[in-house]
Amino acid sequence: MNARTATADDKPATPARAMATAIHAAIETAHALGVPHDYARAHALKRIREPKHLAFIGHDTQSRPQWLAPHAARAWMRMRDAAVRESVELQIISAFRGVEHQLGIVRRKLEHGLSMHEILRVSAAPGYSEHHSGRALDITAPGFAALEEEFENSSAFAWLSANAQHYGFHLSYPRHNPHGIAYEPWHWCWQSARRAR
Template sequence: MRVPSLFRFFILLSVSSTWLFVQPAFAESDSGPYSGISPLSYLLGAYSPEKTLVAYKNPGDSRIFYLRQETLSAFLKMVEAYKKDHPEERQIPFLVSAFRSFNDQKGIWEDKFTGKRKMREGIQGKNPLQIINLILEYSSAPGTSRHHWGTDIDINSLENSYFEKGGRGEKLYQWLRQNAFKYGFCQPYSPRSERGNKGYDEEKWHWSYARLANDFQKDWEKEYKKGNLTLTGKFLGSETLGELPMEYVGSVNPECKSISGRR
């Protein structure tokens, strides 16, 4: 629902004969976070990115990536800062993934669930929960990915070794660790030891525009607890997830939470 910037709509609610004014949980302005899209659809990635995200191509690359304007602006500023600090460096940040819809994530998930896509181990002889735990090392269940929000990007390589000692992206990763927060970014999936040994394995390539993503995460967790984000029956293995979605959405690098958001 859209709310004019100078006014708020209030819902008149009667509780025990007392009239209260309650602000909608997702009240927003015309430039607000959901841009006219149903908040629940947005949080689940069940929308067309053309409606609220912007398109971007890496220089010399024909692939189109969608992300929020705020995310893109901050990313481009960060790229320029890195180039200024390392004018000799050829490995500058570039996108390999950004927005992914519910259906995009469903395709990844079900390809892994059925063994069509390679994982660390094969699925033969494993029960559904064992397969799910294997998938969740690096892939989110549909409806639970931060990539649904247009705030998260994967850069340069989907291999941690690229960013580690001796890798082509070692210098870039060290710079990001020291400077990304200045532009509102953080690495959400830092070593699991920093996150109570919960959630996904470390992803050195995954960076989140926390100034917005923190708020979307809070909204996701709130709506999931209220039972408004229903996943059961929407993809293979969904009946076996239990409370894993809450654990994996919430198990984020504590440094991300220190980046101030829009609210």
């Protein structure tokens, strides 16, 4: 079956055909709003598929439920628990975001007067965000502003820099990354079980 499946704690399933149609429409709308048609090539990014399954991983700093793909969810729980054992608190800002949600982010930023060029420096275009994969997390720590470079000064960032790779996570957008996306010390993506503890 080609649809997301869910348990009582998971995100409800979406029929595959309806999901594919909605994703295509959101990407076309993004182009109509100004995302260049050569965006993927120019930024060395690939279209990212949404997962068929999502697992509930808790709530973000705003008490909203969050999900990841099952393997990434298990790796996140192990990593978060290991950090707690070392007195480091990792808080979720956001996890899975669908293509339509990403389009909503772009629209809101346009409405606030940002140019598409400015938006694409800090947000991947709909269809290309690692959050679509269900493997990416934006993380913060108590006392630090969400989605700000100051997070790199936190003990949480130091802990992630030293330990995240043991759980399969890596920093996706370091300074001077090849994708033309601004430095995001808060954005970590799970790669594979081969790297995870």
